[in-house]
Amino acid sequence: TGSTQPQRMLEAVQKNATKGDPESVFSAIDYYCRHKEWAMNVGDEKGLILDSVLTEVNPSIALELGTYCGYSTVRIARLLSPGSKLITVEFNPAFAAVARQIIAYAGVQDKVTLVEGPSGDLIPKMKERFGIKSFDFVFLDHWKDRYVPDTKLLEDCGLLRKGTVLLADNVICPGAPEYLKYVRNSPRYESRYFKSNLEYSKVEDGLEKSVFLG
Numbered sequence: 001t002g003s004t005q006p007q008r009m010l011e012a013v014q015k016n017a018t019k020g021d022p023e024s025v026f027s028a029i030d031y032y033c034r035h036k037e038w039a040m041n042v043g044d045e046k047g048l049i050l051d052s053v054l055t056e057v058n059p060s061i062a063l064e065l066g067t068y069c070g071y072s073t074v075r076i077a078r079l080l081s082p083g084s085k086l087i088t089v090e091f092n093p094a095f096a097a098v099a100r101q102i103i104a105y106a107g108v109q110d111k112v113t114l115v116e117g118p119s120g121d122l123i124p125k126m127k128e129r130f131g132i133k134s135f136d137f138v139f140l141d142h143w144k145d146r147y148v149p150d151t152k153l154l155e156d157c158g159l160l161r162k163g164t165v166l167l168a169d170n171v172i173c174p175g176a177p178e179y180l181k182y183v184r185n186s187p188r189y190e191s192r193y194f195k196s197n198l199e200y201s202k203v204e205d206g207l208e209k210s211v212f213l214g
């Protein structure tokens, strides 16, 4: 009955997942999006790469740009150590409203702060609003033409430190060519491409992992 696709995803979670079980929540979304309606979640295949990078970094403070319905928010939050935090930024209020419910259903709401608004406006306010020194990990999954300006903004606001890991979704499909040029040509990043597939599809896509060198 849910009128929008995000609402139908939420319904699928409420119907098929177990409250308080993050794994069952993102698995229910994957099942729905693979068999019923495609949606732009990072998905199960790229999600495994996200999991492995997260486990390696074990961030105390992480940032996600582009919450959408909270699929990757739940995937990230479930792997955070006790006391670690994830700040996730979503521009679209309808997406944010669904994401809050999916995050709560998964039981990870205590680790997550969802902030609504344009990333370009919110990033400069992160230090004062959330008392952040710098981020250990950043997942970029929002508008692809915002990857470069927001990365430069994170640098200029002193929100990256030596060793901060940036992980960018969709660098092939839909593509973020300027971002790839930026991080691969900059002496301030050490970049590596993780080849995969577009969520729920056979089309190539991948994640770019870039370590800020300070």
Ligand SMILES: Cn1cnc(CNC(=O)c2cc(-c3ccc(F)cc3)cc(O)c2O)c1
Binding pocket: 040, 041, 042, 066, 068, 092, 141, 142, 143, 144, 169, 170, 173, 174, 198, 199
């Ligand atoms: C409206 N909006 C709110 N947030 C965003 C940012 N995300 C994307 O744009 C995005 C798009 C696609 C995608 C769409 C159509 C297609 F044919 C192939 C790929 C996949 C993703 O993983 C994405 O993250 C867009």
Ligand SMILES: [Mg+2]
Binding pocket: 040, 041, 042, 141, 169, 170
């Ligand atoms: Mg994406």
